[in-house]
Amino acid sequence: MLEAVERTLARKAELYRMVMPGHVCPWGLKAKHLLESQGYTVVDHHLTTRQETDAFKDRNNVATTPQAYVNGQRIGGYDDLKRFFGKTVRSAGETSYIPVVALFGMTALAAAALSMATMGSAFTVHAAEWFIGLSMVVLAMLKLQDVEKFSAMFLNYDLLSKRWVPYASLYPFLEGAAGVLMLSDRLTWLSVPVALFIGVEGAVSVFKAVYLDRRELKCACVGGSSNVPLGFVSLTENLMMIAMALWMGRTFFS
Incomplete structure (x- = not known):
């Protein structure tokens, strides 16, 4: 019993955080939860x-709050606490997939759910089609959140945009429209050529920038604020559009 009390007393932390009438610091709440989840008694x-x-x-002599102290030793803020407990902390601007x-x-799960609801199985041809269509719509939505940022990043590597700048701003609208039409299975005569064109042009642009010119760039595929490296992901996005266009074109124009 005495040993248990001693262990509890030894795992003691003090936390200084902003708790104001109009503002409670979210990082302070995270720091408190982290300390308590590690078994510390927190003097808040x-x-x-x-x-x-x-x-x-x-x-x-600190620049920010919250500030945590463990057994009298200052650890720092929330990120410092995570490092103290051996948890991963992503650096600002760090690339991530x-x-x-x-x-x-999520688009794969959504497509499987739709297939299950309508056909009784998650593994159908329609599920694969819906996966690509939903992915195109969501990717377009992310780009459309800030078209200016997307287009600026896109212009770094897209060949057509460099020749005709408005295409960089037009691209997310084309991708979104093609995705919606493919999901609805309507106006295939329009959606297939659009998806095929932007897919082929995009794949050629990415392949040239990454595999021929060996440039290290950020991918605009998930919007202009992303830190995803240009390469496999963007190439996959374009190849998916090409595959979907060829598949739907094959069944429609045959």
Whole structure:
């Protein structure tokens, strides 16, 4: 019993975080939860005014809050706590495939769910078609959130955009429209040529930039604010559009 009490006392942390009437610091809440999840008893100090927060930072020579102390030793903010507990902390601007994995994972699950609901099986030809169509729509939506940023990044490598700049801003609208038409199985005579054109042109542009010119660029495939490296992912996006266009064109024009 005494040993258990001693262990509890040894795992003690103090946390200073902003808890104001109009603002509760989210990173402070995360830091508190992290400490408690690691078995620490947290002495939670609330900084309830801007003046109190500034005074705390000046007194302790720190630039931000929250600030955590473990057994009297200052660890720092939320990211510092994560490092202290051996957890991964992504650096600012670090490249990551997480957005792409999340996007394709969710569109694959959505396509499987639609197939299950309408056909009784998640593994059908329609599920594969819906997966590509949904992926095109979601990718277009991400680009359309900030067309200016997307087009600026796209112009770094897209061959047609470099010759005719408006194409960079037009691209997400074309991709989205083609995806919607493919999902609806309507106006195939229009959606197939559009998807085939932007897919082939995009694949050639990416292949040249990455595999011939050996340039290290960020991919605009998931929007202009992404940190996804240009290469396999963007090439896959374009090859998917080409495959979908050829498949639907084969059944429609035959």
